[in-house]
Amino acid sequence: MIMKKILVTGGLGYIGSHTVVELQNSGYQVIIIDNLSNASLDVLEGITNITKTPPAFERLDLRLKADVADFFKRNQDIEGIIHFAASKAVGESVQNPLLYYENNLNTLIYLLQECNAHGIENFIFSSSCTVYGEPDSLPITEDAPVKSATSPYGNTKQISEEILKDTCSISALKSIALRYFNPIGAHETAEIGELPAGVPQNLVPFITQTAAGVREQLSVFGDDYPTEDGSCIRDYIHVVDLAKAHVIALQRLLSKKNQSNYEVFNLGTGRGSSVLEVVNSFEKTTGENLNYKIVDRRPGDVIAVYADTQKANKELGWKAEKTMEDALKSAWKWEKKIRKIK
Numbered sequence: 113m114i115m116k117k118i119l120v121t122g123g124l125g126y127i128g129s130h131t132v133v134e135l136q137n138s139g140y141q142v143i144i145i146d147n148l149s150n151a152s153l154d155v156l157e158g159i160t161n162i163t164k165t166p167p168a169f170e171r172l173d174l175r176l177k178a179d180v181a182d183f184f185k186r187n188q189d190i191e192g193i194i195h196f197a198a199s200k201a202v203g204e205s206v207q208n209p210l211l212y213y214e215n216n217l218n219t220l221i222y223l224l225q226e227c228n229a230h231g232i233e234n235f236i237f238s239s240s241c242t243v244y245g246e247p248d249s250l251p252i253t254e255d256a257p258v259k260s261a262t263s264p265y266g267n268t269k270q271i272s273e274e275i276l277k278d279t280c281s282i283s284a285l286k287s288i289a290l291r292y293f294n295p296i297g298a299h300e301t302a303e304i305g306e307l308p309a310g311v312p313q314n315l316v317p318f319i320t321q322t323a324a325g326v327r328e329q330l331s332v333f334g335d336d337y338p339t340e341d342g343s344c345i346r347d348y349i350h351v352v353d354l355a356k357a358h359v360i361a362l363q364r365l366l367s368k369k370n371q372s373n374y375e376v377f378n379l380g381t382g383r384g385s386s387v388l389e390v391v392n393s394f395e396k397t398t399g400e401n402l403n404y405k406i407v408d409r410r411p412g413d414v415i416a417v418y419a420d421t422q423k424a425n426k427e428l429g430w431k432a433e434k435t436m437e438d439a440l441k442s443a444w445k446w447e448k449k450i451r452k453i454k
């Protein structure tokens with residue numbers, strides 16, 4: 113059987129690399145585009161160590177319109193695209209909005225132009241729960257109001273979804289936007305995982321780097337929120353569960369099971385966990401003592417956000433299977449591997 117060829121942009125990144133593994137496990141031929149701005153070529157080796165099939169790879173910056181067009185001229189057999197390549201640090205986006213608008217929007221536009229030019233009709237987009245802002249009610253459903261973005265990063269996700277919706281409404285393009293909640297964890301083999309550049313902004317990599325002695329102490333940003341233990345609540349989802357959902361969403365489009373040309377799905381566990389619960393779960397799961405202190409709130413943090421996952425459960429037939437403990441254990445195994453800790 114001829115394997116369908118799928119382009120994964122940002123395929124050497126955290127969620128992208130885990131999705132490439134699941135695509136290959138499902139029999140797809142994968143070609144990765146990555147500009148290596150937030151990923152390393154070693155990830156290709158990690159993927160290959162898991163699947164024994166080296167994915168095709170091209171180093172390419174999707175902001176270069178002519179290079180994007182040339183790529184598609186040379187790769188006319190692509191049947192679907194999963195688009196991860198984007199800048200994703202909320203804080204950085206506040207400091208450098210134009211970098212985010214150029215990188216996250218121009219690249220999407222150039223890709224969609226090539227889809228139109230080459231008759232590529234299946235497009236999976238990496239979106240984020242950040243489009244909901246501070247929700248009016250919980251758990252959050254896909255038809256919850258999209259609030260005005262609290263960062264240029266979040267705004268690029270909202271605008272990208274609008275670009276997709278408008279493009280799908282007047283062309284043969286079919287697209288699914290997947291709104292991730294908080295991805296955590298690593299592949300069980302510890303061959304791939306999260307590789308934050310510099311000081312981690314996200315909670316779990318900061319926890320594992322603190323436990324590994326790379327960071328002195330974890331700062332817990334506030335315990336005076338109106339929640340049970342005073343710390344913020346999030347929906348932490350194992351990155352492998354997230355990756356599998358991408359393959360299912362792609363198959364939905366390839367088999368024309370989509371119910372409209374543009375669909376949106378929340379990808380979360382449906383459970384909220386507080387920062388302090390994550391810290392305690394990490395200590396219990398790994399036996400490591402974590403050095404942390406409570407500090408002031410981080411500006412821009414929402415109090416609580418977690419997903420209503422019924423739509424993805426029912427229509428995609430997908431449900432997160434791994435637990436918080438699975439994720440923290442895998443994250444710690446990965447951290448110990450990259451820091452060469454026994």
Ligand code: WQD
Nearest residue numbers: 200202240242294313314315318331332333344387410413
């Ligand atoms: C989680 C909780 C922090 C670090 C971000 C993006 C979102 C998505 C996921 C891309 C919060 C607390 C964190 C630390 C802490 N990314 N925390 N100490 O902010 O929910 O979401 O990543 O799509 O768009 O906004 O994730 O991991 O940064 O924070 O106390 O050192 O952990 O205050 O309550 P967040 P996070």
